[in-house]
Amino acid sequence: MSSLRATTILCVRRDDGVAIGGDGQVTMNDTVVKAGATKVRRMKGGKILAGFAGGVADALTLFEKFESQLERHPANLMRAAVELAKDWRSDRYLRRLEALMIVADREHSLLVSGTGEVIEPDDGVLAVGSGGAYALAAARALAAHSELPVSGIVREALGIAAEICVYTNSNITVLELGG
Secondary structure, three states: OOOEEEOOEEEEEEOOEEEEEEOOOEEEOOEEEEOOOOOEEEEOOOOEEEEEEEEHHHHHHHHHHHHHHHHHOOOOHHHHHHHHHHHHHHOOOHHHOOEEEEEEOOOOEEEEOOOOOEEOOOOOEEEEOOOHHHHHHHHHHHHHHOOOOHHHHHHHHHHHHHHHOOOOOOOOEEEEEEO
16 A cells, blocks of 8 residues: 655754744655645644644644644644644544644744654754654754754755655745744
């Protein structure tokens, strides 16, 4: 059974800014089926950034579920993420979804997984997907050794990941809050 997979999302937080970005590649097994997908979006009137990696249909379902949690907990990203993780882990249908989400607002950056984890990084950098480890390493180095704004760090780090990971391309979308 083959499924569409979206890869490589990166979130960087520094000073008063946070940015999230994703490459544009969607694959089915070892074939690129789309090069210009958008895997990051603004939610709640632009106050929350979100991105996904993994099964495309699964991630879109999770976006919908997360939006409903944001409606229930409009001023509390952490609570909405925890409630989504609880639902994701306990619901028989949701448990089968294969995707990871990164969500961020002005105060928090969170990785949300289907096994019930909600993780906030120590250093303000999160990455998921096939090229995630490459993007994470590049972003940490750029954050420590450059004066680039967060959107520049995300763009450059994803570009580096695209040069290394065959499941990541250089068609990059970056969204930013603050900064």
